Amino acid sequence: MSLPAVAAPGGPTLEVRNLRTHFFTRAGVVKAVDDVSFTVERGKVMGLVGESGSGKTVTGFSIIGLVDPPGRITGGQVLFQGTDLASLSEAEMRNLRGNRIAMIFQDPMMxxxxxxxxxxxxxxxxxxxxxxxxxxxxxxxxxxxxxxxxxxxxxxxxxxxxxxxxxxxxxxxxxxxxxHKPELIIADEPTTALDVTIQGQILAEAQKLCAQFGTALIWITHDLSVVAGLADDIAVMYAGKVVESGEVGAVLDAPLHPYTAGLIGSVPSRNRRGAPLSQIPGMTPSLLNLPAGCAFRARCPRAESRCAEPPPFAEYLPGRHARCIHPYIEEAVRA
Known part of the structure; x- marks a missing residue:
């Protein structure tokens, strides 16, 4: 299967639709990525954020076709300029990697x-x-x-x-x-080991690449301050799912999902001087044994009985989606 030379006019560089990547272990099935959807437009930066174990790195590996057994993509589509990457042979994917699609790993020795x-x-x-x-x-x-x-x-x-x-x-x-000035770059926390000065230089180069050559960039990180200054859009992951997405400024200024609000509230600069650091109570649930319904409900300040049912990923405000039945809509509207 051959890929188009360029993206269709007005079409996104990457469209991930209902992606599922599961790991089949002796202990059970780990749903590392479970029904993840987002779009990255040409020349835009998508910030993919979440705490460790949320599934963001596996999402990046799934897009570029580097998931090893016992993991495999079990559903959904990864459309690169309209072509489903999951349908390509390994030889065709090798021709793409490093050329039109590149990945920057967290460990450079990879x-x-x-x-x-x-x-x-x-x-x-x-x-x-x-x-x-x-x-x-x-x-x-x-x-x-x-x-x-x-x-x-x-x-x-x-x-x-x-x-x-x-x-x-x-x-x-x-x-x-x-x-090769690729059309899509997936960057998995690439500046974590760098000092602030060099980090700023790398971020500036990434933005220049996107602006000059129309490169689409997925920046995987847990650092909200980096995303705030770099990304155009943001997708927040928790327990293998995207729980909120939208324009980065709108999401960080007035989050809809309680998990996003908890992440933002945990940033030290947002805490009053001398006051204890704000934190999300509890621990991330095991992906082997997720609770019924909303995976965040045991840690959520707005949880109620309806949260025992799986919440839909719905558009609550224009361009703003959240996987929650009790989002902070009024607060977001006031903002």
Whole structure:
């Protein structure tokens, strides 16, 4: 199956529809991603947020086709420029990865080979998808290292991954993802190991890439401050489901779902000086044994008997969706 050269006019770069990815273990079925839907437009940034174990990283792996057994996609569609990625062969997916779709992993050593020099890895990445000379490929690699703020790029190209710090390795991994100016980038907490100055530089480069080349970006993170400054839209995940989505400013200023409100309230800067930190009570439920109905109801301040039934993912305000039967609609309208 061949992919269209460009997205259809006005069509989204990526559309995830009712995606389900389950892990079939001896202990039972882990519903890591369960009925997840969102859209990423050309040139836009989608922030995918949630606490550890919410399913956001598995969602990213599912999109790019990197879910290993015992996990597998059990339902839904992942439409990249109108083509369902789940229907492509492994050879077709390999042709896409690193070229038109790239992923930046949280651990840079998932990208880098420890026994090969950086120039070897970057040149091979360029030549795998572009018919250019080795010298041209080397120049592209050099420019990409400069983009992410690596000093003395010629010298760094001759180094091995073990000669870099963790933060420097991550910058190299980000540079590799940017080599072909892909149409879609999935970034899984790529700036966690970087200092604030370099983090700001990477975020600026990501925004520039989206603006100049129409790249669609999914930024997976638990850091709401990064999402607030980077993303256009946001999808909040909890226990394998998207519980709220919408324009990032509207969601962060006036959340509809109690879980989103709890996440925002847990940010230290939002707490009064000297007061105890606000926190969401309880623990995230095991994905092996989720409660009936709303998975958040045991921790929710607005829970009631109706929450024992599965809540629909409904549009409560224009462009604002939430998986809740008792959302903060009045508060959002007043805001």
């Amino acid at each position: 990208t880098l080979n420890p026994v090969l020099r950086i120039d070897t890895q970057m040149i091979e990445t360029v030549q795998a998808h572009a018919r250019v000379s080795r010298e041209e490929a080397r120049q592209r690699a050099r420019d990409a290292l400069g983009q992410v703020g690596i000093p003395s790029p010629d010298e760094r190209l001759r180094a091995y991954p073990h000669q870099f710090s963790g933060g420097m390795r991550q910058r190299v991994a980000i540079a590799i993802a940017l080599l």
